[in-house]
Amino acid sequence: QITPDAMVYASVSRGFKSGGVNGGVVFDPAEVTTFTPETITSYEAGVKYQTPDHRLTLNVSGFYYDYKDLQVYSLLQPAGGGIPKQLLDNAATARVYGLEGSSALAITKNIRFRGSLGLLSAKFTDYRSESAANDYTGNTLARAPKLTASLGLDASTPISSNLALFGSFDASYRTKVFFYPNNDPRFEQPGYWMSNARIAIGSQTKTWQVALWGKNIFNKKYYRDIVDFTNYGFTEPAVGEPATYGVEATFHF
Numbered sequence: 001q002i003t004p005d006a007m008v009y010a011s012v013s014r015g016f017k018s019g020g021v022n023g024g025v026v027f028d029p030a031e032v033t034t035f036t037p038e039t040i041t042s043y044e045a046g047v048k049y050q051t052p053d054h055r056l057t058l059n060v061s062g063f064y065y066d067y068k069d070l071q072v073y074s075l076l077q078p079a080g081g082g083i084p085k086q087l088l089d090n091a092a093t094a095r096v097y098g099l100e101g102s103s104a105l106a107i108t109k110n111i112r113f114r115g116s117l118g119l120l121s122a123k124f125t126d127y128r129s130e131s132a133a134n135d136y137t138g139n140t141l142a143r144a145p146k147l148t149a150s151l152g153l154d155a156s157t158p159i160s161s162n163l164a165l166f167g168s169f170d171a172s173y174r175t176k177v178f179f180y181p182n183n184d185p186r187f188e189q190p191g192y193w194m195s196n197a198r199i200a201i202g203s204q205t206k207t208w209q210v211a212l213w214g215k216n217i218f219n220k221k222y223y224r225d226i227v228d229f230t231n232y233g234f235t236e237p238a239v240g241e242p243a244t245y246g247v248e249a250t251f252h253f
Contacts (some may be wrong), residue, residue, distance in 0.1 A: 043064045172195075198212070
């Protein structure tokens with residue numbers, strides 16, 4: 001706690017995930033392989049700050065993750081055709097590092113702005129998959145966007161002596177991700193924005209509310225996954241949720 005309004009922190013930790021046996025869909029006993037334990041050494045440091053009037057909050061952190069024998073999932077196409085092979089094996093080394101920041105600003109008593117930004121580098125530094133007979137060294141880890149960002153606004157206004165109107169809007173963005181460690185561009189999700197909104201009426205003390213909410217309100221089409229069935233002449237995308245709306249009521253006792 002360097003001042004009453006600011007603190008710095010740092011941590012170093014180690015962890016592991018146990019190994020096991022590849023238990024996916026297999027059609028050849030030779031495909032039943034084992035994978036070794038995964039270990040990680042994690043380094044993180046950051047600062048947290050809040051102004052004396054509590055109107056502005058700012059958090060910034062940096063991190064570095066050093067992986068040994070990272071467990072990696074792949075879907076491989078047999079050379080002779082047929083059903084893809086599910087494979088879980090180990091990348092000898094991988095490193096992930098980045099910066100994260102978040103802030104919140106109370107513009108007025110009833111209007112609050114918030115935002116966040118994340119920068120990420122996630123690479124295999126040594127991944128020569130024995131089972132897949134491929135070298136993925138230097139490739140980006142699956143589902144690891146280089147940049148993520150979000151913006152949000154919360155507002156409220158009294159409409160009577162007891163009632164208030166509440167509203168919120170947030171938008172988030174992420175750059176492209178690959179779904180497989182081979183970084184095949186056929187199996188990537190390009191960067192996209194996602195927006196959500198909520199409007200509610202309730203007591204000024206927030207003991208109860210009735211709200212209308214919407215997720216993905218601009219109906220952005222995106223993929224959560226793309227399964228590789230190219231040996232059969234097609235791919236199978238898993239489409240993310242479309243625009244979704246609902247009504248909810250909350251009560252606090």
